[in-house]
Amino acid sequence: xxxxxxxxxxxxxxxxxxxxxxxxxxxxxxxxxxxxxxxxxxxxxxxxxxxxxxxxxxxxxxxxxxxxxxxxxxxxxxxxxxxxxxxxxxxxxxxxxxxxxxxxxxxxxxxxxxxxxxxxxxxxxxxxxxxxxxxxxxxxxxxxxxxxxxxxxxxxxxxxxxxxxxxxxxxxxxxxxxxxxxxxxxxxxxxxxxxxxxxxxxxxxxxxxxxxxxxxxxxxxxxxxxxxxxxxxxxxxxxxxxxxxxxxxxxxxxxxxxxxxxxxxxxxxxxxxxxxxxxxxxxxxxxxxxxxxxxxxxxxxxxxxxxxxxxxxxxxxxxxxxxxxxxxxxxxxxxxxxxxxxxxxxxxxxxxxxxxxxxxxxxxxxxxxxxxxxxxxxxxxxxxxxxxxxxxxxxxxxxxxxxxxxxxxxxxxxxxxxxxxxxxxxxxxxxxxxxxxxxxxxxxxxxxxxxxxxxxxxxxxxxxxxxxxxxxxxxxxxxxxxxxxxxx
Numbered sequence: 001x002x003x004x005x006x007x008x009x010x011x012x013x014x015x016x017x018x019x020x021x022x023x024x025x026x027x028x029x030x031x032x033x034x035x036x037x038x039x040x041x042x043x044x045x046x047x048x049x050x051x052x053x054x055x056x057x058x059x060x061x062x063x064x065x066x067x068x069x070x071x072x073x074x075x076x077x078x079x080x081x082x083x084x085x086x087x088x089x090x091x092x093x094x095x096x097x098x099x100x101x102x103x104x105x106x107x108x109x110x111x112x113x114x115x116x117x118x119x120x121x122x123x124x125x126x127x128x129x130x131x132x133x134x135x136x137x138x139x140x141x142x143x144x145x146x147x148x149x150x151x152x153x154x155x156x157x158x159x160x161x162x163x164x165x166x167x168x169x170x171x172x173x174x175x176x177x178x179x180x181x182x183x184x185x186x187x188x189x190x191x192x193x194x195x196x197x198x199x200x201x202x203x204x205x206x207x208x209x210x211x212x213x214x215x216x217x218x219x220x221x222x223x224x225x226x227x228x229x230x231x232x233x234x235x236x237x238x239x240x241x242x243x244x245x246x247x248x249x250x251x252x253x254x255x256x257x258x259x260x261x262x263x264x265x266x267x268x269x270x271x272x273x274x275x276x277x278x279x280x281x282x283x284x285x286x287x288x289x290x291x292x293x294x295x296x297x298x299x300x301x302x303x304x305x306x307x308x309x310x311x312x313x314x315x316x317x318x319x320x321x322x323x324x325x326x327x328x329x330x331x332x333x334x335x336x337x338x339x340x341x342x343x344x345x346x347x348x349x350x351x352x353x354x355x356x357x358x359x360x361x362x363x364x365x366x367x368x369x370x371x372x373x374x375x376x377x378x379x380x381x382x383x384x385x386x387x388x389x390x391x392x393x394x395x396x397x398x399x400x401x402x403x404x405x406x407x408x409x410x411x412x413x414x415x416x417x418x419x420x421x422x423x424x425x426x427x428x429x430x431x432x433x434x435x436x437x438x439x440x441x442x443x444x445x446x447x448x449x450x451x452x453x454x455x456x457x458x459x460x461x462x463x464x465x466x467x468x469x470x471x472x473x474x475x476x477x478x479x480x481x482x483x484x485x486x487x488x
Contacts, residue, residue: 034283037283037284039284039289039292040289040293042293042296044296044297044300045296045300046300046303046392046393047377047379047391048299048300048303048392049377049390049391049392050303050306050307050351050390050392050394051299051302051303051306051426052377053348053349053390053417054306054417054424054425054426054463055417055418055419055425055426056425056426056427056428056438056439057419057425057426057427057428057464058428058429058430058438059263059427059428059429060429062262062263062429062460063260063261063262063263064260064261064427064462064464065258065259065260065261066258066259066260066261066464066465066466067254067255067258068254068255068258068259068466068467069232069233069252069253069254069255070232070233070253070254070255070256071230071231071232071255072223072226072227072231072232072233073099073220073223073224073227073231074231074321075230075231075319075320075321075468076166076319076320076321077097077098077167077320078097078164078165078166078167078320079094079095079097079098079139079165079167080094080165081139081141081142081164081165081192083141083142088118088141088142088190088192089113089116090113090116090139090192091113092106092109092110092111092112092113093106093109095109095112095113096109098167098170099170099216099219099220100170100173100174100213100216100217100220101216102216103212103215103216104209104212104213108202108206108209111202111206112194112199112202115194115195115198115199115202116139116192116193116194117192117193118141118190118191118192118193119190119191119192119193120188120189120190120191121143121185121188121189121190121191122185122188123185123186123187123188123189124184124185124186125184125185126182126183126184126185127145127183127184127185127191128180128181128182128183129180129182130149130150130179130180130181130182134180134195134196134197135169135172135173135175135178135180135195135196136169136172136173136180136193136194136195136196137167137168137169137170137172137173137193137194137199138162138167138168138169138183138191138192138193139165139166139167139191139192140162140163140164140165140166140167140189140190140191140192141164141189141190141191141192142164142188142189142190143163143185143186143187143188143189143190144161144162144163144185144186144187144189144325144327144476145161145162145163145166145168145183145184145185145186145189145191146158146160146161146162146183146184146185146186147159147160147161147162147168147181147182147183148181148182148183148184149181149182150182156182159181161186161324161325161327163323163324163325163475163476165320168183172196173194173196173199174213174217186327186328230468230469233252233253235250235252236248236249236250237250259464261312261427261462261463261464262462263427263428263429263460263461263462264305264309264311264312264460264461264462265458265459265460265461266298266301266302266305266458266459266461267456267457267458267459268294268298268456268457269445269454269455269456269457270290270291270294270442270454270455270456270457271452271453271454271455272286272287272290272452272453272455273451273452273453274447274451274452274453275451277453287453291436291442291455291457294457295436295437295440295442295457298440298457298459299459302459302461303392303394304394305461306394306426306461306463307351307392307394307395307413308394308396312462312463312464313463314351314413314415314424314463314465314471315395315411315413315473317463317465317471318413318471318472318473319468321468322342322343322468322469322471322472322473323472323473323475324338324339324342324472324473324474324475325474325475325476326474326475326476326477326478329409329476329477329478329481330359330360330362330363330477330478330479330481331352331356331359331360331363331412331474331477332360332363332367333363333364333367333369333384335474335477336350336360336384336385336412336474337385338474339412339414339472339474340385340387340414342414342469342472343414343415343416343469343470343471343472345416345421345469346416346421346423347387347414347415347416348387348415348416348417348418348423349387349388349389349390349414349415349417350384350387350388350389350390350412350413350414350415351390351392351395351412351413351414351415352389352390352391352392352395352410352412352413352477353391353392353393353395353396353397353410353479354391354393355397355408355410355479356395356410356412356477356479357382357389357391358479359477359478359479359480359481360382360384360389361382362481362482362483365483366483366485371383371384371389372386374388376388387414395410395411395412395413396410397409397410397479398410408478408479408480409475409476409477409478409479410477410479411473411474411475411477412473412474412477413471413472413473413474414471414472414473414474415470415471416469416470416471417470419466421470422466422467422470423465423466423467423470424463424464424465424466424470424471425463425464425466426461426462426463427461427462427463427464428460428461428462429460432458432460434456439459439460439461440457440458440459441456441457441458441459442455442456442457443455443456443458
């Protein structure tokens with residue numbers, strides 16, 4: 001009886017192993033060593049400068065009411081334009097945003113809306129010359145249009161730069177001595193036009209039409225006389241140097257329905273297996289790292305919401321009077337100077353996409369005026385007129401070609417911050433159950449039958465703009481234009 005032994009592969013020995021050695025090999029020694037490990041790295045993480053730079057106000061009751069003085073004359077209005085393919089139109093009810101049409105009934109407004117016609121202009125085309133064109137109301141449906149007037153020395157001075165929804169010439173429909181200024185298309189533009197002759201035809205057909213307009217004009221004239229430049233009612237004061245003059249009587253009027261901000265929340269349920277957290281937390285606490293990475297994602301989402309949320313995001317909270325387009329597309333020093341004229345009361349910082357800041361830097365280099373750099377939180381920031389340009393990738397860049405002549409456009413914000421400065425403030429609720437940071441809590445929810453532990457992660461937050469001039473927006477900022485420089 002023979003026994004067959006299993007075949008055993010011969011041990012192959014590396015000839016180098018047979019060479020005489022004087023010490024233990026490093027590759028073998030590593031089996032006894034513990035590797036030095038890092039915590040999980042996260043490419044999503046950004047500096048989140050906006051969260052650092054915003055002053056935060058604690059909201060005890062969950063509601064923040066902003067009381068303001070009553071505005072009797074809005075500084076600027078925009079009329080939403082509906083674009084459907086080649087058709088451009090407006091809804092009659094939207095015309096009530098113009099003071100002249102505020103008291104007209106819907107039937108009259110619809111009749112007026114039908115009388116608008118669409119005109120298209122190429123970049124550089126003249127829409128009207130000083131005093132040459134017939135009086136008419138203009139609504140910009142797309143593109144950029146510049147209104148200029150002849151200065152005292154005969155040169156052309158910029159009066160207004162109009163973009164989507166902006167109106168011009170409302171007075172031309174009712175004033176007999178109206179003179180049309182110079183109007184030119186800076187880009188390819190579409191303009192809705194209502195001629196004075198068409199308007200007069202409607203006025204002759206509709207009963208009491210002119211009486212309603214006359215009443216609206218009288219109210220508007222009276223409001224202008226009693227309003228500050230901001231649109232708020234004047235507080236009557238008297239400056240006297242002697243005697244006993246009769247003092248004026250006055251009062252300060254408030255908004256009847258002040259804006260209230262309710263805290264929003266970001267929430268998620270973090271699940272971890274007890275086996276993982278029990279067995280594999282010798283050097284790195286697995287639960288702590290799961291919470292840290294989840295909290296990081298919550299903060300990234302919070303910054304996005306503070307900028308883009310349609311209910312309270314900064315992009316949507318900018319009044320129309322505080323929105324301006326770039327003059328030529330890329331952000332230039334002139335554009336940022338214009339932005340500073342809108343938030344001139346202690347501007348804190350610009351907020352822009354990194355590509356927009358790079359585009360501004362290229363325009364400065366082209367003009368030979370490199371912006372200075374300062375250090376904040378240990379990081380360098382470009383500045384303009386002493387105001388830092390703070391980067392955030394949460395400002396979106398559009399990828400579609402548009403009438404402004406290029407791909408990739410975004411916006412730049414300029415903010416004044418602080419409750420004491422009547423600026424922009426962040427809102428949060430401090431002291432919630434399970435709080436790990438102000439306004440952010442991690443709450444244990446229990447362990448289920450599969451040994452899965454759940455934790456509720458919650459962040460309560462919002463933002464408020466205390467006055468309209470605390471924030472301004474530069475629109476149609478092109479980020480893809482580069483320049484070729486001659487070699488010297």
